[in-house]
Amino acid sequence: SQQGEEDPQALSIQEGENATMNCSYKTSINNLQWYRQNSGRGLVHLILIRSNEREKHSGRLRVTLDTSKKSSSLLITASRAADTASYFCATDVQGAQKLVFGQGTRLTINP
C-alpha cells in the first residue's frame, strides 16, 4: 500500500520558474528520499534527507522535512525543460527495510 500522498498530482510551469512539490506520509521514518522517473521506467535517486535533518540542498534541489507534520517538500529552482518527469517521494519506514513510495507528481516544464 502507498504510504505517502503527493501534492499536486500534476504541475505545469514555464521554464525558469521554480517548482514545488509536497509529500505527506503516515508512519515514523528513518529517512525520506526523492526520486525522478522519466517515461514510466527506471527511477533515479535525487536526494535523501534523514529524520533528524530539516533541510538539504543539492544543486538546484532543496528538500525540507517536517517530522512533526509528517511532510516534506521538494523545490526545483530555475526549472529547465529537461526537468519534465514524474517525481516521487519515498520513505524508509522505521522497523522495516522497504522503501514506500507516494503516488508521484507529474511535472511539465514548458519552454
Next chain:
Amino acid sequence: GAGVSQTPSNKVTEKGKYVELRCDPISGHTALYWYRQSLGQGPEFLIYFQGTGAADDSGLPNDRFFAVRPEGSVSTLKIQRTERGDSAVYLCASSPEGLASRARVFGPGTRLTVL
C-alpha cells in the same frame, strides 16, 4: 556491472501462463528489492532480499508470486498463472547494505503485459 539490469525489457504473455523476470543487481550490493508499478501509480513494494534470504516478502500479492536469489546476486521473480491484473512494470533495485539509510539504485524495469 555499471548498473542494475533487468531482462527482458518487455514481456507479453497470455492469461494463465508462467513468466520469469530477471534482475542483475550492482556487483557487491547485498540488498535487492522488487517493486511493481501500475500506470499512473507509484512503485509498490513486493519483496526484499538481504543476501540469499527473503527478509521481507510482505508485499507479494498472493501465492502466485515467488522470488528467489539463490547465490545472493541475480534474482528471479516468478509469476504463475498470470492474470490480466498482473500487467505492470516490474522494477528491481539494489543497495550496498540492507540499512535503512541508503539510496536504492533502480533498474529500467520489465514491462509485463498479460493478454
